[in-house]
Amino acid sequence: MTAEEEVKPLKIAIIGGGLVGAFAAVTLSRLPNVSVTAYEKSDKVREVGAAITLTEGGLVTLEQVFDLDELEKILYRTPNNGHITRRHWKTGEYLNEPHSKSPKYPKYNHAKAQRVLLLDFILKHVPEGTIKYGQEVKSVNVRQDGVAIHFANGNVTKADLVIAADGIYSKIRRQFTNDAIVYKGAVAYRNVFDDKIVEHIPGLPDDVTVWIGKGSAMFMTRLTPGKFNVAAHLRDPPEVAANLRWNKTTGDWGKKRLIEHFKDWDPLIGQILEVMPESIAFPLERAPWLENLVVGDRIAFVGDAAHPTSGVYGAGANMGFDDVWALYRSLLETKYNLKKALFLFNETRAPFLKRVEKQIEIDQQIGAKYIGTAETDEEWKRRVEHRGLSAKWITDHSVDNEFEQVRDQNFLQLFVDE
Ligand SMILES: Cc1cc2nc3c(=O)[nH]c(=O)nc-3n(C[C@H](O)[C@H](O)[C@H](O)COP(=O)(O)OP(=O)(O)OC[C@H]3O[C@@H](n4cnc5c(N)ncnc54)[C@H](O)[C@@H]3O)c2cc1C
Missing domain, CATH: 3.50.50.60 (FAD/NAD(P)-binding domain)
Incomplete structure (x- = not known):
């Protein structure tokens, strides 16, 4: 049968x-x-x-x-087997990851x-x-x-x-x-662009990197083929969040918001934000x-x-x-x-x-x-x-x-x- x-x-x-x-x-x-x-x-x-x-x-x-x-x-597979690299928001210093272990087979390493x-x-x-x-x-x-x-x-x-x-x-x-549905209190800023735009910047990370700050974070990663991703979560008031949608760009406003927020952070972040195109932004909800x-x-x-x-x-x-x-x-x-x-x-x-x-x-x-x-x-x-x-x-x-x-x-x- x-x-x-x-x-x-x-x-x-x-x-x-x-x-x-x-x-x-x-x-x-x-x-x-x-x-x-x-x-x-x-x-x-x-x-x-x-x-x-x-x-x-x-x-x-x-x-x-x-x-x-x-x-x-x-x-996109990172050189460090998919582990997230965490860095200090201001100094860029690498933070220890005490419990990180890899899957048994490399094909199951986290990928982007x-x-x-x-x-x-x-x-x-x-x-x-x-x-x-x-x-x-x-x-x-x-x-x-x-x-x-x-x-x-x-x-x-x-x-x-x-x-x-x-x-x-x-x-x-x-x-x-x-x-x-309620607003979680943070807005996600997202941008994927050609890596050629940032390739000249010394110290550009190859790993999935997150700079951890007090109340916000900046994520960056390379993507396949030949792309670079910038992603940040910022605490924005509900009236700002209410005007944002995932399917429309923020024009100059979003980029300026990021540059202003991250101006005292690791200078590498500012160098990347300065040259990247405009981003999208949308409220995180639950x-x-x-x-x-x-x-x-x-x-x-x-x-x-x-x-x-x-x-x-x-x-x-x-x-x-x-x-x-x-x-x-x-x-x-x-x-x-x-x-x-x-x-x-x-x-x-x-x-x-x-x-x-x-x-x-x-x-x-x-x-x-x-x-x-x-x-x-x-x-x-x-x-x-x-x-x-x-x-x-x-x-x-x-x-x-x-x-x-x-x-x-x-x-x-x-x-x-x-
Ligand atoms: C900032 C952010 C980062 C994230 N990062 C990750 C990550 O790294 N890894 C990960 O695993 N997840 C991540 N997620 C979560 C992930 O994006 C979602 O879990 C995933 O997209 C959900 O897919 P879905 O198909 O369930 O819903 P959706 O992608 O929302 O798809 C729902 C579909 O249903 C359609 N639809 C809605 N209503 C109707 C209707 N009445 N009739 C017919 N069609 C309808 C919509 O048009 C849509 O196409 C992230 C989410 C956010 C917001």
């Missing part, structure tokens, strides 16, 4: 064609006997000119679906990519015609025999299973939770994460729709890829028994995500009560080094191990008892 004959047909609708929705379109299309359609509200592919980190856990997951040698062509190239890469693997652009979903209606999907243009379609990958502002999530990633046996939330926080240890999209992979395995192993599949998916992802959300809160407290209260610069540096980077357990998380543990612990309930 072939895999196709073993399982009944399944109609999957994905809402959203961003990094995670597109990855879901590739991955879930590989299940036997499924029809997958993704609905994206924009008329065409859109991504922001910025860098994205691919973590150890994320690369392990991507390798399940893609040929890593092919992906490698768009990745341009977001646009990563999305293009994923889209290249989506079966033709799977993503329908210009299709804004207005709402979903869960019924006994499936889910009715209502579009802004008045059309309605039906699916057995809906994957909500509609991002941080997810309409689908808010249909069930009614949550509010909403409470979903405690339960499923609705009945019919809807699963993945990516920012499920864990809506902009910028989480450089791991938000990687966690979204893991969501999709957990869903893929859950569907495959339960042979499309949706009740069992969504139980497995939720149990694999929700407890881990809850721990990550808790860590964000703890790190805010560490910032306020420990690092932020140091009275001298020497003590501040000691505390920053003592804290270290902290996110390793998040970025090297193995979704496969977690999935297998949940499956094994629920084996009787899932596969034997009726």
